[in-house]
Amino acid sequence: MNHVIRKLEHFVHLSAADRAVLNRAAAQRVRSFAARADVAREGEKPKDVHLILAGWACRYKQLDDGRRQILSFLLPGDICDLNVFILEEMDHSIGTITPVTIADLPREFFDDINAEHPRIAAAFWWETLVAAAIQREWTTNLGQRTALERMAHLLCEIFYRLQLTGLTEQNTCEFPLTQSDLAEATGLSKVHVNRTLQDMRAGELIVLKGKILMLPELDRLMSTGLFNAKYLHLNHDGRQLDAND
Incomplete structure (x- = not known):
């Protein structure tokens, strides 16, 4: 738990x-x-x-x-x-x-x-x-963002969600998703997903080795995906409340 x-x-x-x-x-x-x-x-x-x-x-x-x-x-x-x-x-x-x-x-x-x-x-x-x-961000992804933007946005979101539960280490996290999973989540073909990931690797936005994802320049990846983390409400820290309880 x-x-x-x-x-x-x-x-x-x-x-x-x-x-x-x-x-x-x-x-x-x-x-x-x-x-x-x-x-x-x-x-x-x-x-x-x-x-x-x-x-x-x-x-x-x-x-x-x-x-x-x-x-x-x-x-x-x-x-x-x-x-x-x-x-x-x-x-x-x-x-x-x-x-x-x-x-x-x-x-x-x-x-x-x-x-x-x-x-x-x-x-x-x-x-x-x-x-x-x-869910609203995913709808926006499918309707408005380009393939590169969709993929960058999704990777940023997953990283921040894992970070919230303590499942990242510096700029690295587990990443068991296949290219088929990514295609089914982003509305892209597997060929398009493969090409997009290759472009992201070539641009040094991501490093994928086995089932490990490394984001060497998170800020640049966020900019690429037009990612704003506000919808995850990460700036809300409930642990600061009732601290004496």
Whole structure:
């Protein structure tokens, strides 16, 4: 739960009791999935909210002819659709990219925190607002940014989101996405993705070795992708609040 709590405390300071509640809830039902497996499928009736404890996953839609659009990447600390249990059925699927460990949180847990733990509830609302802001940026990516801008923007976003949960080291982070994943997320062909990554390497914007991404000049990459991190609300530090609690 360290990644989850670190992320939530960026928005709202959590007391020791709040952190204990989260740890207990996350330990009740933990499941592990292999890479490239479905956690939830479109059309299924959702029962619980999934919390990503470890690994990378994605939301996606798949057309009848097999074409797939990745709607968002889900990283450690992310909550998969906070209020999903109010739906009659899933309107999208959630699939893993790497092996993933999730905690299933039942509806009763959210009823309890809304009544008894307002700071956890507030942190979850922050999580929802940031997820919606990320979705708006993805829409802008698909509609307005060039291929190079899309890719640069996506890489900056992933790096900052991983940094928020302590999963970066200086200018380096894990990067298990394939070129097919990137194509499905950016609306580009695999050939176009390959060409774009080659151009970024040649311009010394990125270094990709195996499943490790290095950003030698983050500021220049941000400029290339027209990236402004304000939508991630990184300047909000909830840990500064109620510091004596």
